[in-house]
Each structure stands twice: as C-alpha cells, then as structure tokens.
Amino acid sequence: QVSETPLVWVLKSQRAGENTQLNALASALGWGYQVKQIHYRPGFPYFLLSSSLRGIDVEQSGFSEPWPDLVISASAKNEPVSRWIRDHAGKPVRLVHLGRPWASLKHFDLIVSTPQYRLPDRDNVYTNTVPMHFPVDSDKASKDIHHWGVRLNHLPKPYIALMVGGNSGPYTFDQRAIQRLVQEADQMAKSVGGSLLVSTSARTPQQVANYLGTHLSAPHYFHRWGVADANPYYAFLALAESIVVTGDSISMLSEACATLKPVYIFDLGERSVSMRTQQYFSKECLQYYLGQGFAHFELDYLRNIIYRLAMWKGPKRLTRDLRLVHAALIAQKRAVWLGDEFFENQQRQPFQDVSRTVNHIKRLLNKPVLPDVSTSTPQDSLLTPAFTGSE
Template structure:
C-alpha cells in the first residue's frame, strides 16, 4: 500500500495557491496511522508522510510540554526542514513536541490537527478530532465524532471482493468474519475469552449453515490464535497475523463477509466494520463484573488475568481521567443507535453506511484552512 498518493518529487508541481502543503507526522500505532491517511485522502490534497524514529525517552518532552526534536533520532528520521507545511496531521504523544516545533519554525503559520487523545492541553492544537472514549472537554477546537476515521468505502469493498471471491468460493454461505483484537486497557483477551469466542462464533455459523473467516491482529496473543484455530469446528478460513504481510486477508474478509463479529476491544476495528453496513456483532471480552456491558454475562467461562488490565482498572477508578479511556462509552452509543448488538444477544440488521464523521472532519479542516464552502 502506498504511503502517499504522489511521489515526493511531484509535490511541488502539484501545489497551487489554494492547495495547502500537508504533512502527515507518521503515527507509531497502526490504527492512528490509518486514521491520519483516511483524513488526508478525504481532503484530497497531496501530502508528504514524515517517518520518525523515536528515542527511548521521547515521552519526556511531551510531559514537560516541550516543543523540540530531542525525542527523535534525527539521523534515522525523515528530514524536517523548510518549506514548512501549512497543515500538520498527527496523532500520539511522542509526535506532539515535534508538531509544536514545526509550528514554531514556521513562525506560527502551520496549523496542527491532532487525532484521538492529545496529552497536552487541547488549546495547544488548532483542531482536535476525537471520539467519546477519551472524554475530552467540550471546546470550540474539539470535534467529537462518533467513531474514529477509517479508509473503508464502497469502492474499496467492491474491488476487494473481486480479488477474494475466488479464494473463498468453496466455503458454505453465509460467510461470518471474526475479527480478533487483543488486550486493551482494563480488558484481557486470553484463553478463556478465546474459548467463549470460538464457541459462540461456531454456534452462530452452524445455526445459519455458514462458515467462519477468522483473522487475528498484531495485538492477539499467539496462544489465543492457536486456541481459536484448534477449537473452531465449522468450515472456516483462518489467518494468523504476520507483520508486513502483503497477503493479509483483513480487507478481503470485511468485503466478503455477510455478517461480522468483532472483539470489542478495538474501536478502530469496530469503526471499519460499521463502515461495511453489514450486520455486526460485538464480542464481550469479560464476564460478570468485568463485562464490557456493565452487567452479568450469563455465558460464563471466567475472565483472563492480566496485570496490566488490573492496573488499568485501578487507574480508571482512582487516577486522573485524562490518563485513561473508557471504550464502553463507544459500545453503548453503537448499541443504542442500533448499529451493532452483542454476540449471542440478537441478530443485528444491515444498515446504510454512515459517512457523517468523515464529512464533519473534512469540513472542519477546510474551515480551519480558510477553504470552507
């Protein structure tokens, strides 16, 4: 996949008086990087993507509200020099000092759009595009979207279906994609959750006479992958995530599936699944008092132990709210809107895709750059 729509050496030729010079400060998490590219593509302006290599102490400059490059390894990072961009799109704590430094070098002319949760005060950014789980204050420069931005659209799904239809033709229909994440905040996805997921997904496939398309992700524990593959006893295609694999079937499974099951730990995966418009089931990683639904989960099976999840629960209860996120706010909003249901609770309906988050984001950025209308 190309990192940008045009080669660097073509950027200057494509710039016009009304086209802002755009840089993407490369995010170090895949979900955030995908959101940045989605916004850049939706804006339709050519961009440069600046890949940075971070020093181990990169967090220091942000915690001290720095505006410098001491957190990155300059010798191995993309060059940051004039002509300075009109607009920066970025995400992640370690990129914040870099963006502030670039704005300073531009004489304050560069605008900064931050996606997700900023660690500095939102007032230090020209625009923050965020979602409810971060619980940011309501301010004029904070846009609260329902879900993170994504790159899924009807054309991409149609083209991907054409590529994958032959490879999955032998599987009984309907096809049910199972998109598996991993540990996230106060929730752990281990063997116990994997067994519940395999059992419930197989029950759904058998009831419909269909097949499973199971794919894991970068955060999935290897033991969870092995468990799912061993327990699932229906016709299926199974993919265990590998880094930099050009044959990763994730998009193919989204395109080919008739229904989707997504583990509810990943808001980005839920956002992309919602964009397909297909019936969507969320899988609850927890049970009982640790249920994501905030109620007793009668499916049983217990909860997986994770020291980091335990610490995160303590942080959410007693720590500073800005240091944690609450993804159940997203779950409740999606469920109340009728866009999803919990796996085993009901059969969700197929819905029209909702592009309003992307449209709002593009409109606000264009307004910021004086290009509204």
C-alpha cells in the same frame, strides 16, 4: 494569508494505526501533503517538552522552508514538534492533532478524537464515532474478493466473518473468553447452516489463535495473522453476510460497521468484568479475578486490576474506555452484542466522520467546505462498489 492550496505536513507517528488515520485525513483534504518521518532520540522525556525539537534528530527529520500552513499529527511524541513548527514558521500555522494530546487542549487549533478518550466538550475538540481509515482500493478489493470467493466456494453459505483481537486494558482474552467465543460463534454459524471466516490479528495471543484453530466445530476457514499466505481480512468482510468482532478492537469494529452489514460485538469479559458493566472497579470485580485461584491467576489479571483502578481513580489521560465506542455503535444501530438480535429493517448510513472532519479543517483555513455531508455522497466510507458488490 493562507495560499490558495495550503501546504500540509503530516508528522508520521510510530504507530501504524495512527498513520492510517493521518494519511486518510490528509488525503481527503485534497490539497496534497508531505509526510515527515520523525527520527526520535531514544529515551528522551518528550512529555516534559512544550515547544521543542530536542527530542528528535532535526536533520534526518527533514524540516526546512517553506513552512506549512497546516500540521496534522498524532502521538504525544509529536506534540512538541508541531508546536515548535508553529512558533518558528513566521506565519500562521494551524495544528490538528488526532487522538488525545498529552499537553493542554488549548495548544491545538483542532483535536480530532473518538469517544474512548473521554475528552471534554470544547470548541476545538471534535469527537468522531470511530477512527478514520483510507477507502479500500477498488481494483485490489475486486481481485481479492474473486480469489477468496473461489477458494472458499466449498464452504456452505451464508458466511460469517469472525475478526479476533487480543488483550486490551482492563480486558483479558483468558481461557474462559476463548471457550465462550468458540461456543457462541459455532452456535451462530450452525443456526443458519453457514460457515465462519476467521482471521486473527497482530494482537491475538498465540494460545487464543491455537485454540480457535483446533476447536471450532462449524464449517470454517481459519487465517492466522502473520503467516505467508495473503491476508484475506477485507475479502472476508466483503464476502460475509454478518460480522463478529471481539470488543477490544475499535479499528476492526469501525471497519466492520463501515460495511453496513450486521455487526456483533463479542464481550471479552463476563459478569462483574463484562464490557457491558457500568462500573470501572468493584468488590465483585476483584473477587472475580481472585476467585480463579492462584493456580489459574494470570499476570494479565493483575494488569487488568491495575488498569481498572486507574480508570476509577486515575487521570483520564492515562486510560481509554472502550465501552463508550460500543455504546455509540449500538445507539446508532450499527452493532449489537453477540447473542442479541440485530435490528430489523434498519437503514444504516455510512460513516461521515472524515468528511465532517475535513470541513472543520477547511473552516480553520477559511476554505470552501464540502457540500452538506448529511445529504451528499459520503466521502469517508471504507466501501467501494467492488467492496460492497453494488453498482
């Protein structure tokens, strides 16, 4: 019998993006939760384990009674740990895993995933459109927006935010992609007499950031990720009238679409290696890379070829297909490809992925669900009144 307020453990991941989702979901449940910092043993073959603590330092990880009613985890490294907790708790423990598990799907009560992982349709699999995020802090958002609004006041409006990622799987931010991005972003800003608010990210290659910082000709403000200056990322999203995001970053795409503003996806590839092509791998794809000539053949091209072959012939668990998220966002009329016309007079609704996921978990534990999320105030939008400028 689950207590009136279930005890929730969150197994912290080694990846910051997964921890953002874990905390966002656990917080939205409204029951409070304990974060368990897992201390892994280096080099341990965690993927060979089933239900075990052999891959972690148990004492440092802080496992002790009372045992939880619910464990929320992500990352293959935490799968054996969550399964061990359930097997040794002496009471029913529900396991919720975010992303794509390495083990068989049957070992989890609920798997919360997104389209790029291509999980099969199962009763215990729920596929959101995009990753989950914490709502933006209203007070901090107001201060950041005011600060950057004053700082950018010399630039002509409207503002267009340009959020830049980096290499990802079968896609490379090569010289041709950088040049196309600069050309298309410049053209977009100049066509409306506005300015670009540019921000790179942790994955942006140095040569991409260098090129952007020196070759944009439209009025712009350029922020290089990692410099001492305050990060203007959320302020840029709030101040912009439209947003351009490179198609490699699903997190930045989801945050951009959460603003309910027009979002444009930049295609890192072109022709046979475009993000819009339907084929994983083809003769034309190979010819594209080899056609660059050995003098211009980058090591990243070899990585792209190997990844595309894995997508074509390898197990799905080894790769991601970002095109499925692009297709979902475009089908929901939240985004278009850069260069295409945005949907006119389209009423876009906030994402309801977090609130729907919360209801799935509450049903697992026989707890009252949230009101009908299709008609109630969304629980999961990144937006706050300060962030959107609404009342």
